[in-house]
Amino acid sequence: MKNRTWTRNRHADGQNLVGRLIQLVTFGFLSVALISTASAGPREQAKRIHDRLAGVPPSESVLQLMEAEVDIGQPGTAIDAAYRAMEDPNFFNVTLKNFAAPWTNRDQSVFVPLNDYIATVVGMIRDDEPFNSLLSADILYIGPGSLPAYSNFNNDHYAQMEAQSIDMKSGLTRTSQSAITGLPPSATAGVWTTRAAAEAFFVAGTNRAQFRFTMINHMCNDMEQVHDVKLSPDRIRQDVSRSPGGDSRLFLNNCIGCHTGMDPLAGAFAYYNFNETTGSIEYTPGSVQSKYYNNDTNFETGYRTIDDSWVNYWREGQKQFLGWDNSLPGSGMGAKSMGQELGNSDAFASCQVKKVFKAVCLREPENSADRFQVSQMVSSFKAGYRMKQTFAEAAVYCMGQ
Secondary structure (H helix, E strand, C coil), X not given: CHHHHHHHHHHHHHHHHHHHHHHHHHXXXXXXXXXXXXXXXXXXXXXXXXXXXXXXXXXXXXXXXXHHHHXXXXXXXXXXXXXXXXXCHHHHHHHHHHHHHHXXXXXXXXXXXXXXXXXXXXXXXXXXXXXXXXXXXXXXXXXCCCCCCCCCCCCHHHHHHHHCCCCHHHHCEEECHHHHCCCCHHHCECECCCHHHHHHHHECCCCHHHHHHHHHHHCCCCHHHHCCCCCCCCCCECCCCCCHHHCHHHHHHHHHHHHHHHHHHHHHHCCEEEECCXXXXXXXXXXXXXXXXXXXXXXXXXXXXXXXXXEXXXXXXXXXXXXXXXXXXXXXXXXXXXXXXXXXXXXHXXXXXXXXXXXXXXXXXXXXXXXXXXXXXXXXXXXXXXXXHHHHHHHHHCCCC
């Protein structure tokens, strides 16, 4: 018995010793990692900025210039180093393409062909176009004249641009949708009215998809996050049953929460459709698309869309936290004015900054320091809505990580 006790104690001592050794080794690795991060010099930080923004190592000559800009003892600033990194064509052809690609499809996949939506985002960032006009501007970026002409009916122009590896840094030209696609200027609404967005979000359905994916991609809130059952249901369309499955409680506690905010705003898209037969966007001013009357017998006394008017009920109640611009009326006609409503909100600005932070720092904001940095970047972004500045600020913040 005594021997068995001694054996158990010796075994326990051995386990404790192994445990202590593991703790020491783990602590050692963490310490080395922390020391390495803390002691990263200007050269390492400059390289990290370039890697994060361009996705490729800098040339030796560029690295030396960036190192001097990062070094606080030398002329220039780290922001200048970040802007230098963004001169690399890979920032436009890879980083920005992959940044925008998930916004253009319902699967939110990065593996999609170059299209007019992506090219317009890349061009706007390249040219420092105010990004709050993303959902409202009469704007389009196209490639050089050597390519097949832009077509309302296919994506050949951009597919060939990608196939020929044409550099988007130098190869994109700013133009207007009204000049190229034939949409009236008043009907253009930034990326909403690109062919790619129409094919993904105006096809079939009830056009609610365009609104829902805008909330996800550009407001960083899915419908469940803006759920509010206390708003007026007077603009909820006829296709929404007030007693799904014979139980009105489902409508009153669930369905109503999303539709009271979404349906009044999605009215702005009432004249748009994507024609799958012709492969093109349709705009029918003064005539509501028939899809708005799908299943209109589900609740015949519900709201029947008669025009493209919209109203933002989220300016009242608990969704005021989205931060609406009080200089705007909160209602209007058509997609352009509704795009201005969303694009000038605090939620839109915060969303762009958080997406850039994740793309550059390769993680979500995690702690109080990160959250403070994001708040500072949001303020900076709203001063001019320049996305390149936001990318630069994120890269500098994370250059030691």
